[in-house]
Amino acid sequence: MINNRLVIFDMDGVLVDSEKFYMKSEQRVVESFGKKASISDFRKYCGMTQTNIWSGIKSDFDLPESIDELKAQGKKSLEYLFETEPVKLISGVLETLTGLKEGNIPMAVASSTSKKLILEHLTHLGIKEYFSLIKSAEEVGVSKPNPKIFLETAKEFGVTPGNCLVVEDSTNGILAAKNAGMYCLxxxxxxxxxxxQSKANNITDDLRILTPHYLGQVIS
Incomplete structure (x- = not known):
């Protein structure tokens, strides 16, 4: 039966088109120190916790502030962007979630973002109720590519890793899914x-390929 399986979604860049907000806020902070940076410089940090992100940025751009101070500046910049620019669902998300729900497929969110922000986005965009569990990396204490967040999510559902499909976009998230022994789309x-994204089992630019039938095909 398909319903003994689990689909786990990352949030940023998979459900919510929010990666640009993070990258733009990081660019703004770096440029406030007189450093030159482009949006693409921050793409590699997608999927990490804020501590890991700012640790890497501090090193890469030789910034004088502490990691905690940089995190605070980044948070302020990010909040400003979220307040002044609309946050939208990724194209095809609603159809994908609706189809999986109709097929009685359990769904969870496992994200490196703070629990507070996850809940705010999913509630605001009207998709929170699709998920039986929402887990943040701040709850497990380690960042992707460590697989702990995915393993703990599967454990709470009583589903083995081999019966889980993870939807990710970042290199670190994909590695975390594969390190957990899960199928990664x-x-x-x-x-x-x-x-x-070469470590993923499959790559798509249209989330609507993820149906109960697809799940049954890739996890037999």
Whole structure:
């Protein structure tokens, strides 16, 4: 039966078109120190926790502030962008979630974003009720590519890793899914620069391929 399986979604860049907000806020902070940076410089940080992101940025751009201070500046910049620009669902998300729900497929969100922000986005965009579980990396204490967030999510459903399908977009998220022993479907957004998604089992630019039938085909 398909319903002994689980679909786990990352949020940023998979459900919610929010990656650009993070990259833009990071660029703004770096440029406030007189450094030159482009949006593409920050693509590699997608899928990481804020601590790991700012640790990497501090090193890459030789910034004088502490990681905690950079996180605070990044949070302020991000909040401003979220308040002044509309946040939208990724194309095809609603149809995908509706189809999986109609097929009685359990769904969860496992994201590196804070639990508070996950809940705000999913509630605001009207998709929170599709998910039986929402888990943040801040709850597990480690960042992707560590597989812990996916393994703990599967454990809460009583589903083995081999019966889980993870939808990710970032290189780190894909590695986390594969490190967990799960099938990974990578979403490649044509509006963004391409990143390394080669470790995924499959790559798509249309989430609507993810149906109960597809799930049954790839996890037998």
């Amino acid at each position: 990578a979403f490649s957004n044509p509006e963004y620069d391409r990143i390394d």
